[in-house]
Amino acid sequence: MTAMLEVKNIEVAYGKIVAVKDVSLTVNQGEIVTLIGSNGAGKSTTLRTISGLLKPRKGEITFKGERIDGKPGHTIVSAGICQSPEGRRIFPRMSARENLELGAFLRNDKAGVAADMERVLDLFPHLRERIEQRAGTMSGGEQQMLAVSRALMGAPSLLLLDEPSMGLAPILVEAIFDTIVKIREQGTTILLIEQNAMVALEVADRAYVMESGEVKMSGKASDLKKDEAITKAYLGGH
């Protein structure tokens, strides 16, 4: 396996507050990797840095062998990394269709975009019925599906998902995670942030555990699931 994304010793700060320090992680082609940890552990900050919304103060990020740290967000999308951000961040005053079209903003292959539109609507059949609805009037679950679909419309080779299960009913959480597995089967590598560590470890190959801005532990998801310290700290203990 080859490393697709390599994050090396990055440090990210908001003003004087250091949110992420000395974080390193790798994502290999074809994997689902999850980043778990409690609120404020620095997971979203890490993802936002990979997407170029934040610049690291130290360290480097390489994607497919090229440095991407410090580059503006739109160039990172064109390199093949799309993110479904925390809090969904769909465009509320546009229809679901327009949101999906914006996900494919940088693509010029009309046929490919149309095919991908069909593909995401097959993944989330519920969206098909709501396609002309204003996104701001959709329910939380629908908006989440829209956010994931919108990221997929960019035809990313690496998909970043920030808390795709946040605020969703258990049955929808299951549906979303089934879809995440399907997306990987269709050939997209995934880096996933989850607070719901149990579910995340279920679908992921490998996991990193973050705490107070640092990676405390990492390993195969199946091993971490058995680890007592992890289950105590993040899975509610047994």
Add this chain to the structure above:
Amino acid sequence: MAKSAEMQKFKGTPGQIRRQRIERTGAIVISLVLAAWILVNLLKSPQQVAQVAVLGLRNGLLYALIALGYTLVYGIIELINFAHGDLFMLSAIFSSYFITVWFKQDESNPAGWLTFISALFAVMAFGAVINVLIERLAYRRLRNAPRLAPLITAVGMSFLLNFIGLKWNGSTPRQWPSVIPNNDIYIGEVRINMTTILLLLVGVPLLLALNFIVTNTKSGKAMRATAQDKQAAALMGINVNKTIAFTFAIGGAMAGAAGLLYQQSIGTTNYNLGFQLGLIAFTSAVLGGIGNLWGAVVGALLIGLVQGLNDGLPIAFGQQWSQTVVFAILITILVFKPAGLLGKVTTEKV
């Protein structure tokens, strides 16, 4: 019974219901007063009403071109760009120099018309470049600063442009020859001069082109996405800085065109032109609902119309009250309907 009927008409908390009722009553009272006023004048001299309405709408179209620059910029970065009126003023002076001083055209003939057309392109480019430079040099650095900082910077920019205008134009109003034909067209007894027709011929296609850009092109889509959520737009691969610069460019181009049309139809330039017309255009944008493109156009036409009627009708406050009337409208709208006529209160942020 009465109460339940009312509950059906207005929805929301008691406070909201009260507000809606005040808005509704206010709208009815204002419309009635306006209708009565126009009716009285119509009875007295119908032809004069039509005549001043044409003039008012002509000015309204000019205000619309300027108001769009305010509303576009506000829509995308929530900044009231106070320098925008002064950009219009500089464009008017630029047009005067372009046509009269540099190309030495002072009468209506084919050479003059050709110069007018080149001046239109030149002044639109001029407005676009200056506006993009302002954004690049001043506002971009302050994008994440507290709101007051870019606002004060915009006021500073306004002064800067004002003094450039003072230096360029001189401190007194200057008269310029027009290259527009001087003849009139009559519809019934209503006189429509060539400059009005020219304003329609240039202004309306510009508005339609702008609407097309915003609703149907990729850049327009990027603008709308950036206006709604800059970070999410960046995650779509949209170059946010470029999109904001593009918005300033088309706003500036509109102000440029307005400058030329004003200069050629009114024939006078003055360094403080931007302050007067800028404020009126800003009022138009607020009246229509700032951030809303068609709102700005509707607001501008309404302001132009009311101002025209007030200035020219036999029973009215008269020209010396012109500005008072415009700003009374601004205050009324801010008190009773701050979101504007076509604007919506933004409540969708979670």
